[in-house]
Amino acid sequence: MKPARYDQVGLRKRGGGYNLISRTEFEAMPLRERVRLIMEDQVAFLQDGRIISAREALGKGA
Amino acid sequence: MNKTHGVLALKRLARMCLALASLFFLVAAWPAVALAQSEQASVHALWVLTSAALVFFMQCGFLCLEVGSVQPKAATITALKNVVDWVVAAIAFWLFGWGLMFGHSRAGWFGTDFHMLEGAADGGLTHLGVHVHYLFQLAFAGTAATIVSGALAERTSFAAYAVISIVVTAVVYPLFGHWAWGNSFFPKNPAWLADLGFYDFAGSTVVHSVGGWVSLVGIACVGARIGRFDAQGTPRELPTMGVHWNALATLMLWFSWWGFNGGSTLLLNGQVGPIIVNTNLGAACGGIGAIVHCGLFEQRRGLSGKFLNGILAGLVGITAGCSVVSPLGACLIGLVAGVIANLVATLLLRFRLDDPVGAVPVHLGGGTWGTLAVGLFATQDALVNTLHRTRWEQVSAQLIGIAVCCGWVVSTAIGCYLLIGHYLGLRVSPSEELEGFDMSGVVRKPAEAPLSESELYELLGGDA
Numbered sequence: 398m399k400p401a402r403y404d405q406v407g408l409r410k411r412g413g414g415y416n417l418i419s420r421t422e423f424e425a426m427p428l429r430e431r432v433r434l435i436m437e438d439q440v441a442f443l444q445d446g447r448i449i450s451a452r453e454a455l456g457k458g459a
Numbered sequence: 460m461n462k463t464h465g466v467l468a469l470k471r472l473a474r475m476c477l478a479l480a481s482l483f484f485l486v487a488a489w490p491a492v493a494l495a496q497s498e499q500a501s502v503h504a505l506w507v508l509t510s511a512a513l514v515f516f517m518q519c520g521f522l523c524l525e526v527g528s529v530q531p532k533a534a535t536i537t538a539l540k541n542v543v544d545w546v547v548a549a550i551a552f553w554l555f556g557w558g559l560m561f562g563h564s565r566a567g568w569f570g571t572d573f574h575m576l577e578g579a580a581d582g583g584l585t586h587l588g589v590h591v592h593y594l595f596q597l598a599f600a601g602t603a604a605t606i607v608s609g610a611l612a613e614r615t616s617f618a619a620y621a622v623i624s625i626v627v628t629a630v631v632y633p634l635f636g637h638w639a640w641g642n643s644f645f646p647k648n649p650a651w652l653a654d655l656g657f658y659d660f661a662g663s664t665v666v667h668s669v670g671g672w673v674s675l676v677g678i679a680c681v682g683a684r685i686g687r688f689d690a691q692g693t694p695r696e697l698p699t700m701g702v703h704w705n706a707l708a709t710l711m712l713w714f715s716w717w718g719f720n721g722g723s724t725l726l727l728n729g730q731v732g733p734i735i736v737n738t739n740l741g742a743a744c745g746g747i748g749a750i751v752h753c754g755l756f757e758q759r760r761g762l763s764g765k766f767l768n769g770i771l772a773g774l775v776g777i778t779a780g781c782s783v784v785s786p787l788g789a790c791l792i793g794l795v796a797g798v799i800a801n802l803v804a805t806l807l808l809r810f811r812l813d814d815p816v817g818a819v820p821v822h823l824g825g826g827t828w829g830t831l832a833v834g835l836f837a838t839q840d841a842l843v844n845t846l847h848r849t850r851w852e853q854v855s856a857q858l859i860g861i862a863v864c865c866g867w868v869v870s871t872a873i874g875c876y877l878l879i880g881h882y883l884g885l886r887v888s889p890s891e892e893l894e895g896f897d898m899s900g901v902v903r904k905p906a907e908a909p910l911s912e913s914e915l916y917e918l919l920g921g922d923a
Binding site for chain 1: 683890
């Protein structure tokens with residue numbers, strides 16, 4: 398398994414827009430909440446400003 | 460005595476002959492006169508119909524402009540949104556739009572009749588007829604709506620965008636249009652902004668600022684594309700389809716603008732030539748203004764895009780006053796419009812507002828400036844004979860029109876976006892935004908299978 402590689406996370410706001418938070422802030426959220434957000438497609442992972450897939454961000458991708 | 464009677468009789472005879480001859484010529488010449496009038500009306504109608512076709516062609520220009528400004532993954536959906544705009548406009552403007560905008564007015568506020576063009580053949584601009592007038596004005600309504608699609612590109616859901624497009628073409632644009640242009644088809648109609656002296660010849664405010672304000676509220680409500688700004692708010696350049704698309708689009712729009720402004724006379728008369736010359740000069744100087752400003756004050760960042768948007772801002776800027784300013788005035792209006800487009804683009808980035816195509820700088824910046832410029836640059840002759848106001852009275856009337864447009868469009872747009880956000884959702888999901896999506900909202904081509912719940916617990920548990 399590759400190490401996770403993202404530096405920011407965008408949390409989808411109700412209605413529109415994203416709240417950008419750091420990786421540290423995201424990782425401080427409860428595990429169950431993080432899983433729920435990803436399962437419901439409410440999270441965007443970013444690396445160097447580029448949006449990447451959850452699989453790539455969490456080190457499960459190619 | 461007999462001689463006098465003879466003279467009088469001759470005079471009577473001469474009068475009778477003259478009357479009969481007049482009658483004869485009147486009867487004989489009437490078909491020719493009627494034919495001439497009919498031919499003249501046909502020429503006017505032909506010109507306006509040709510102009511309508513040119514303005515319709517602007518949809519192709521906007522399509523290319525937007526496709527050129529978005530990331531490749533979003534090109535297809537962006538192009539389709541432009542087609543949907545026209546479909547929506549054609550129906551909504553026929554159902555309600557034209558009637559609200561040009562029907563018989565209730566106190567200058569809204570048109571009350573002729574929805575679906577029913578009965579509108581009676582009265583009005585007889586040399587055009589209702590159908591030609593509808594087609595020309597429909598092309599304008601489509602333009603107001605399509606401006607918004609570029610600003611909201613890449614992250615707005617298709618359903619949300621379709622609703623916004625319907626509201627703009629069926630309500631927002633026609634109502635403001637009625638206040639400013641409600642007397643265009645029925646000249647006796649009251650149109651309260653026009654009656655106050657507000658002058659917007661071909662729509663710097665009525666068309667472009669309306670689209671610009673809806674775009675500005677939209678980009679604030681929908682938010683920036685993911686990755687457009689970093690956590691510190693510094694903008695990042697996202698890849699686009701390429702500036703050659705924008706260059707083609709600019710020329711297509713410039714070409715179409717000859718009809719946009721030139722056709723707004725609703726007649727083929729001596730005004731048309733000078734109007735098109737002014738339009739052309741405004742565009743050229745808009746490009747020069749933007750490129751010089753960008754070179755001198757912005758370290759040539761994004762020079763190509765700013766040059767092209769400067770041309771478009773020049774076109775938008777000259778639209779309100781192309782019939783009342785001199786060619787030199789048109790050049791100045793264009794120059795300033797190009798600079799304003801650059802300044803507004805910079806301001807948007809400062810507030811982290813993401814406008815992929817530059818709709819707000821071009822249409823709102825250029826449109827507001829162009830509307831104000833009518834008062835500043837109208838020739839003395841136009842002030843006396845066309846506008847019937849002093850320069851400062853005209854400037855005041857223009858400012859009122861700008862403020863009313865802002866108040867009406869911003870308030871309705873905020874309400875509309877909030878309702879859509881609550882009931883439909885304004886924005887696509889992150890995975891849709893990552894991969895691009897189609898009209899049904901289905902992700903275009905998932906790069907990889909989504910992670911399962913157990914995989915997520917495994918992966919995230921490790922770093923918790």
